[in-house]
Amino acid sequence: MRALLVYESMFGNTQQVAEAVGAGLAEQLDVTVYEVGQAPTTVGGGIDLLVVGGPTHAFGLSRPATRKSAADQVAEEPERVLVSTGPGIREWLETVAVEGAPAAAAFDTRVRVRFLPGSAARAAQRRLRRLGCRLLVPAESFWAAGAPGPLRPGELERARQWGARLAAVLTPRRPVP
Numbered sequence: 001m002r003a004l005l006v007y008e009s010m011f012g013n014t015q016q017v018a019e020a021v022g023a024g025l026a027e028q029l030d031v032t033v034y035e036v037g038q039a040p041t042t043v044g045g046g047i048d049l050l051v052v053g054g055p056t057h058a059f060g061l062s063r064p065a066t067r068k069s070a071a072d073q074v075a076e077e078p079e080r081v082l083v084s085t086g087p088g089i090r091e092w093l094e095t096v097a098v099e100g101a102p103a104a105a106a107f108d109t110r111v112r113v114r115f116l117p118g119s120a121a122r123a124a125q126r127r128l129r130r131l132g133c134r135l136l137v138p139a140e141s142f143w144a145a146g147a148p149g150p151l152r153p154g155e156l157e158r159a160r161q162w163g164a165r166l167a168a169v170l171t172p173r174r175p176v177p
């Protein structure tokens with residue numbers, strides 16, 4: 001079975017999580033991981049699972065202004081590299097054509113601050129549903145220690161396990177871990 005994972009990342013946290021989720025999915029599926037600027041404009045009927053991930057910006061999916069704010073932050077720190085330089089997951093989900101009602105799931109990265117609401121993954125999940133996708137599991141968040149980061153300890157392993165579990169839910173021939 002085939003999976004497509006599309007991620008957006010400014011500072012690199014979501015990119016790392018995406019690669020870990022991809023590794024978990026690859027334990028059972030044929031998976032291709034795309035940075036959103038490189039992602040196809042059509043998700044064909046041969047894709048069984050579509051996974052999208054992005055950073056939470058201003059309580060939801062990024063917008064041009066929030067991406068500019070992140071890019072400005074990166075520009076001030078010469079050791080950092082901006083990962084996504086073009087449109088984000090919001091824009092990709094607004095324009096992509098999805099064929100064949102695939103299964104889907106969404107994740108984000110964000111900072112764990114008390115009473116700070118909002119999740120890019122939940123916003124992406126609503127859009128995936130509108131595109132006719134069947135959500136396999138609830139939206140998942142992976143935690144950064146702050147903006148820009150780094151990720152909290154253990155989050156990459158949790159991301160790999162989440163990917164492996166997604167694949168197992170999609171192909172329940174083996175017991176779900």
Ligand SMILES: Cc1cc2nc3c(=O)[nH]c(=O)nc-3n(C[C@H](O)[C@H](O)[C@H](O)COP(=O)(O)O)c2cc1C
Nearest residue numbers: 009010011012013014055056057058059109110111
């Ligand atoms: C402009 C901007 C707005 C943000 N807004 C939120 C927010 O509302 N909630 C949150 O939990 N984190 C917020 N963050 C933190 C990011 O979600 C977090 O640093 C994330 O891991 C970044 O992922 P990336 O490295 O893939 O870009 C914001 C970061 C930026 C740059």
